[in-house]
Amino acid sequence: MKNGTERRLLAYAYRFKKGIILGIICLMIATTLELAGPFIAKKIIDDHVLGIEGVWATIDDADQAVSFRSENYVRADRLPNPEQQTKVMTIIAIEKDYYFVNERVPLEGRREFSEGIVTITAEETIQASAEKISDAEMFAFFKPEQNPVLLLLALYMGLLLIAAVFKYFQRFLLQQASNRIIRKMRNDIFQHTQKIPMAYFVDQPAGKIVARITNDTEAIRELYERVLSIVITRIIYMVGILIAIYLLHPKLAFICLFLIPLIVIWAKLYKKFASRYNLNIRTANSEINGNISEVIHGMPIIQAFQVEEKTKGDFEQLNTEIYANHKKLIHLNALTSFNLVHALRNIAFVTFIWYFGNLSLEPTSIISIGMLYALVDYLTRLFEPITMLVNQFPLIEQARASGSRMFALMDHPGEDLKDEKIPRYNGDVKFEKVGFAYLENEYVLNDLSFHVKAGETAAFVGHTGSGKSSIMNVLFRFYDPQKGKIYIDGNDTDKWSRQQVRSHMGIVLQDPFMFSGTILSNVTMNDPNISKEAAIEALKAVGADRFIHKLPKGYDEPVTEGGSTLSLGERQLISFARALAFNPAILILDEATANIDTETEYLIQRALEVLKRGRTTLVIAHRLSTIQNADKIFVLEKGQILESGNHQELIDEQGVYYQMYQMQRGSTEPS
The missing domain is CATH 3.40.50.300 (P-loop containing nucleotide triphosphate hydrolases)
Known part of the structure; x- marks a missing residue:
């Protein structure tokens, strides 16, 4: 399909830009709210679930502290005044167990516990006395985290509910705009068919024209109603995910950016082949519509002359042509949808494992579990919009083919309707050396002249x-003569519009x-x-x-x-x-x-x-x-x-x- 068709499809969308822009704004808000989930999950895991592992300090205020072995402890990062801390201890996790170390020790590095001694190996090896904390004792340290966790979960639920409201308006506004676009498009093409001179319809089966007004515009409706909303939704969703990944880990975000050129390249390759198949399918569909219309109107003659088999053969030939092109398109779609995204997903996860696996070999570069969870969550989410975008390729190509055929009809020269009233003429008709041919140089009227008062x-x-x-056709201006003049009441009919x-x-x-x-x-x-x-x-x-x-x-x-x-x-x-x-x-x-x-x-x-x-x-x-x-x-x-x-x-x-x-x-x- 030519770029001109794409521009014209976008031009129709531009006429209803207000609804589309409002829908996109609602979509951006909903996407932002939805993508807050992994950030909240990271905070719950790192700050509250795993946050108890760390340095704790004694405090006099028992209401805000955890009572443990005759001392009141509070997390060092939550001290009202960090300078007033007196005694500190460290809670450290090794496998599934937690240990009490009665001094400050580093949390980074490889950890081991043996015979009451904790060994932490990083750039240097540190050893300290430690005691295992029982499950009942650990519950006291987890208890203060319950309320913050519940508040964060409630916040996330609230964000999801608000996002659902914005998604409703996004879907409503985009689909409303889509239907308005198609209504405008159908009105335009239908009105244009009434402006096209009668000569165009001589060799055009009615079924083919009907197919362009109905079937082709329906395919384009899918572009605006489904593809437009899905593509915009998924692109914004992808951008949001990449921004979120960048905020968590900029290097990983830049690695993920390599997915975009891969998708663009694949889309161009898909367009090259699919546009040809879709155009063949849409053309054959028009032919088959024309054939069906002709058969239905001529059924008495077909049955009377017993040519059902010949009619069936003509239909099967068209149907086989559609089937062959659909088969090629199915092969192409099967290759693109699951296989492409599945391959990209595997490549991305291999890269992810390789990258963070190498980092794990450096004790100072180990990331937190919450960070790892958030990155994996975002990376998994990243492939959902990619899958949705790739799955829209067939609909986009169908719409391109349909748009090309529809605009070809709209580009056929037409004549503006001029309904300016003229006084009722008397009806004096005069033909003066009129020559007219339906086909070039095959004149059916030759130098014809007569006068009717x-x-x-x-x-x-x-x-x-x-x-x-033919005399009536040129008088009624279904066609215009190539030679001569026609007068009504002495007025040259060429000076009037056809409607006049x-x-x-x-x-x-x-x-x-x-x-x-x-x-x-x-x-x-x-x-x-x-x-x-x-x-x-x-x-x-x-x-x-x-x-x-x-x-x-x-x-x-x-x-x-x-x-x-x-x-x-x-x-x-x-x-x-x-x-x-x-x-x-x-x-x-x-x-x-x-x-x-x-x-x-x-x-x-x-x-x-x-x-x-x-x-x-x-x-x-x-x-x-x-x-x-x-x-x-x-x-x-x-x-x-x-x-x-x-x-x-x-x-x-x-x-x-x-x-x-x-x-x-x-x-x-x-x-």
Whole structure:
């Protein structure tokens, strides 16, 4: 994936930086509080559990002292006034036993006890008389430490509870920001698809575009919702641990820093291979979505022509491609996750043992048990965020691949929606030497010119491929012609936006599309400017009320996607009502009566008389019997007008139109 995609993903996150920054602050506080644990454990072990080993001094105040063998003792480091100490003794531990030495002796060095003598070997050897202290006597020395230990444990529990509160807000804020990012991203890509010219969708299966809006954004949601929070959490956690290790032992912290370049190098190697596999997977997923969508819509044809095996083979080929890339990705993930971290952990612990093992050979360099516990605890914790970070590599690469595909769609040139209202035009339509090709240099309209005055009904007839529908496509500005000009009321349509051109046009297709909703919502298209009453009047005007009254919920009858529960004739009547409700100045009928039974055609012919009033009507005709009353009829062939005139004039010419009319009447055979 190109760095541009990464920058754009970060740019989306930057728009919601406030929530992310607050979440990170909460995370830093929670991490700091959590990482206080080993420090507290070190203090409990070194200062309180093992702290009784050391120098003790006699004191007169018995309330704050330990009574031992007729003397009151207090730890020398806790004397209110160290200068006033009189008599001192040392408690020293050898293996599991404690010994009383009635003088000050060093605590560092190798210790041995034999026949009442303690031998301490460091830079020099010191011997002193010693007595073993019984367990009951030792309890007296441990007892004063109980309250401080309990207070420290209570402090740690309190810190954990406070950390839990901050972690809640951290998780909430980061995930809320993530969901806002994805909502914004989905809105942007969906809105952009509506700005892309119609030509883009000609060779793009709907399933592929749907996959980019849903599947790809879902993969990116994982990046923001899980990966973002986990990566930020773990990085801050790692930094906190390294700082804690540095405070305890700077040299060990610098040794641990070598883990960072290893992780960065591995991430780059992983990206190199995983990005390729993920891109292949996401592309194949789009292909398979398109295939499934096509199969579902074409299932009646597939079953009717018994091509299930061929369809199954096509699907299996795509599925196998996804499986092969997933298999490669699994091998890569298996190598990275456990194996990588396990190897790094072992290397780190070997280094740790080697380093402190060498130090143990130097009596003056031995560290305390509490310090050792804290370092081991932090070192163990250090590999938890490393494991979590490495485990996010697959999700990061999936998001990269998805982001690359999604931004490729968003980068496709689109046109800004311009909804500035223009006055309702009269509907005078003029084509002036228009040339149009779907593919380069393959023109379907050639130097086409005609004029339809406002309020007239013009029909376009011709064989398949003659250019009838292309005229409507360029007039509606689904496409723009490569040559010539189109005028409405003398205005060049290129000077208007597509939305302005269409603002006073209506269209009825041969196979009208119904949206999920109700009959009324399919008429109003949820436009607040069209009231329920106006929609009902339009339905009545086209005669749709005849079948609507038979439905259980009448005008509020649910309509499924595509209107599969309605007949073609019923859908056509609803589409006529839709056009009537919007009251267009120009009405386009694209073979609207081609596949309709005679009774429904009669209803539509009556509806047409209502629709034509006060507007220009352009009809793409299949049945010539439906256009005999048209003001003008244009006969097309290969994108050019061969004949024009009204019905009677064309019959009198006895040209192409006359032959077509006679063939439909069954009077002649095609030549």
